[in-house]
Structure formats: structure tokens, C-alpha cells
Amino acid sequence: SQTIHQWPATLVQPVGSPLSLECTVEGTSNPNLYWYRQAAGRGLQLLFYSVGIGQISSEVPQNLSASRPQDRQFILSSKKLLLSDSGFYLCAWSGNRADTQYFGPGTRLTVL
Amino acid sequence: QKEVEQNSGPLSVPEGAIASLNCTYSDQGSQSFFWYRQYSGKSPELIMFIYSNGDKEDGRFTAQLNKASQYVSLLIRDSQPSDSATYLCAVMNSGYSTLTFGKGTMLLVSP
Numbered sequence: 001s002q003t004i005h006q007w008p009a010t011l012v013q014p015v016g017s018p019l020s021l022e023c024t025v026e027g028t029s030n031p032n033l034y035w036y037r038q039a040a041g042r043g044l045q046l047l048f049y050s051v052g053i054g055q056i057s058s059e060v061p062q063n064l065s066a067s068r069p070q071d072r073q074f075i076l077s078s079k080k081l082l083l084s085d086s087g088f089y090l091c092a093w094s095g096n097r098a099d100t101q102y103f104g105p106g107t108r109l110t111v112l
Numbered sequence: 113q114k115e116v117e118q119n120s121g122p123l124s125v126p127e128g129a130i131a132s133l134n135c136t137y138s139d140q141g142s143q144s145f146f147w148y149r150q151y152s153g154k155s156p157e158l159i160m161f162i163y164s165n166g167d168k169e170d171g172r173f174t175a176q177l178n179k180a181s182q183y184v185s186l187l188i189r190d191s192q193p194s195d196s197a198t199y200l201c202a203v204m205n206s207g208y209s210t211l212t213f214g215k216g217t218m219l220l221v222s223p
Contacts, residue, residue, distance in 0.1 A: 043215035090155055103155040
């Protein structure tokens with residue numbers, strides 16, 4: 001069966017510090033991968049998605065970036081965090097038919 | 113801009129009642145629709161998906177889809193306190209491999 005991992009589970013970072021969140025998927029190959037952010041009181045916002053290694057699509061302009069160095073690894077990064085980057089970051093995967101998405105446990109980021 | 117609208121709630125129902133959650137969407141080309149449940153502080157988990165007009169039943173859950181009205185709903189029969197959560201409606205964007213989510217409806221089931 002497929003499993004999706006995210007780490008860390010929680011993170012507190014100062015404004016201006018860098019960020020690296022990692023997501024890995026087990027039990028499937030060539031998945032579509034997604035990064036979402038859920039801010040307090042707001043809906044799920046799609047940040048990036050990837051249909052293959054090195055293929056990243058960005059949904060919204062921001063100070064975040066994403067990379068997919070391996071088939072089942074998806075990384076979310078920032079060089080300098082802003083207060084507005086606080087939120088619940090969720091990674092999701094789907095099969096390469098791009099259908100049902102399954103979410104990882106999430107990373108709760110607080111920027112102070 | 114594709115939109116998915118849900119009543120934010122909270123929707124309060126007594127234990128054993130039927131809870132009805134509704135969702136409308138703007139993308140007329142959408143073909144796939146999903147319901148997720150999200151407990152406070154946790155990630156969303158898939159409850160059901162529906163592709164065709166009509167009803168689809170899975171245990172206590174029934175999803176209903178009306179593409180002409182651009183409307184999808186989720187019925188929860190025999191509601192339990194453990195069903196108390198936020199329910200997210202998601203719509204597959206036509207021509208893309210992405211979902212647009214509604215902001216969710218909070219359901220509270222009282223014992």
C-alpha cells in the first residue's frame with residue numbers, strides 16, 4: 001500500500017530564516033505530487049504540483065520554491081521566511097491519471 | 113478563476129440525524145468531485161469521490177452530483193459525534209491535474 005511522509009511535523013522559525021520541508025511517497029512510482037498551504041481560517045491553497053522529476057508548476061507567486069530531485073521526493077523551500085508564510089503545509093500525491101489525491105500528515109509552520 | 117463554494121457553518125445536528133453538506137462549483141467542464149474530512153489539527157482524508165450524475169452510496173455516506181446545476185452534496189446518515197469535523201468539497205479542474213477546494217463546512221454532531 002502507498003504511504004506518504006512529511007517532516008518535520010511542527011516547525012517554529014524566525015522571520016528571514018530559510019525553510020526546507022520534505023515529502024516522500026512509498027509504494028508507488030511516478031506519482032503526481034502537490035504542495036498545499038492551509039492558513040488559519042482559510043481554505044487549501046495549491047502552491048506547486050509536479051508530474052515528474054524536475055517538472056514543477058507554480059500556482060501562485062510567492063517567496064517559496066519547490067523541487068523534485070527524485071521520483072517520490074518533493075521538497076518545499078524558502079530562502080527568507082515571511083510572517084505570512086505561517087500555516088499548515090500539506091503534501092499530497094495522486095496516481096499518474098491525476099485523479100484522487102491523498103494527503104500526508106502535514107507540517108505546521110509558525111514564523112515569528 | 114475556478115471557484116468552489118461551501119457554507120462555512122457550523123452545521124449542528126443531533127446524534128442519529130442526517131447531516132446534509134452542500135457545494136457548488138463554477139467550472140462547467142469539471143468531471144470529478146471529491147469529499148474530504150478534516151479533523152481539527154489533522155490533514156484531510158478522502159471520504160468519497162463521484163464522477164457521474166446521481167447518487168453514490170458508501171456505508172453511511174451518500175454523495176450526490178448534479179452537473180447541470182453544478183452542485184454536489186454529501187449526506188451523512190445516522191450522524192455520530194465522531195463525524196464532527198470540517199468537510200471539504202474538491203473539484204478536479206478541467207484540463208489540469210489539480211483540484212480546487214472549497215473552504216469547508218464545519219459539522220458538529222451533539223450526543
